[in-house]
Amino acid sequence: MSEDLPVLYDLDDVVGWIRQGPDLYVRWSRGPAVDLVESSSTDDLTGVPLPGLSASPLDVASWWEDRPLRTWAARRLYDYCHLPHLRGPDVRPWLLRGSECDRGPDNEPLVCSVQPLAWIDKKVIDQAVREIEEQPGEWGPVRRTP
Template sequence: MNARDDLPVLRTLRELAAVVLSTPHLYVRWSRGPVADEASAESRDGLTGIRLPGLSANPLDVEPWWQDRSAELWVARRLYDYSHLPHDKGEGVRPWVLRGRVGGRGPDNEPLVRDVKPIGWIGESVIEEAQRAVEEQERAAEWGPMRRRGG
């Protein structure tokens, strides 16, 4: 993995969505960053401690069933679903975008990514914007209640 922690920072949902739309096979990973992950190039199952064959990440590609809906809202949802991880995993954990090859699936059916190429950090302002976008959808009754809260 050719990784550095001085990656560019994506600062808006619009900017992140543009990257997702222009670059296929992107993932978001919540960790202390590429350099910290480079040492092991693998994740561990949180329940059993078993080593997993790749880095646990979540896909950012917009699914075809999303049709012509907003890519920004898609990305917001993908971030919102896991925005609790910095709180759960501790200080220094933040989201970053990577490209790579799926080497398997983790215990939550998440992709385990190998041959990782870091793309950029996702700024805290993007997470805040994502939370507002999802909460606005909930208030507008366009989505059912998420029954979970980020952060």
Template sequence: MFTVHDLAELAELTSLGVAPYLRYSPGPESDARHPSRDHESGLLMPGLSVNPLPAPGWWSLPLEDWLARRVCQYLRELREGARPWLLNGRQVDFGPDNEPLVVDITPVAWVSPALLDQAQRHYHQRLNAGESTH
């Protein structure tokens, strides 16, 4: 797999539909051995849990703002040994956090540490990162 190094490149891949999902895990080889597991119930789910990248219809800010937010959503997974990567696949259901579960996975690219740093800076500069909805 190649590596994506900045938000502009990620936006292009997302806009073209090449990489509509982001996943934090050990990687495609590890994930190919088993689907995701719901940690609270212990049940295996019918696909891999992923983070969708395309912005919803109501989003009127630049796509890069949305993508920075999505990339930063699961950064805590890095501490557990996960590595972010982009993929394509067929959605078959939803997980316990209403995240898509996908099968027929096609790995697309790794997300570089430079992109993670850029996304964090962008997220905190452009949006009210961590602002409560209440």
């Protein structure tokens, strides 16, 4: 699997992908070249191999209604932006299309039939963080304390 994917440099580029259709996910990892060798994630707590790659869905939930897609995309990226700090600097987000084949131990989608689409640059994550910080209330990334 080639790492020669296009790179998204703006949060609005992610929004554009969301507008194009369903089955869109973001995955934080070392990339498709590593992930698609086995096409399986591993449960961090038990070491059990999972039947697909864990990823965050970018498809807009019906309850979001007509709220801004930019905020939706920012939230989905912001939720796991802590992963490079936990798993290493070579962990970064990439966009993919696939089909949900199961659910993982944290009820996250496990995705099969993965089609890598694009890398998501750190600039996009910085924009997502700013977008979330501008929202009312207290927001925080999804983070399990070991």
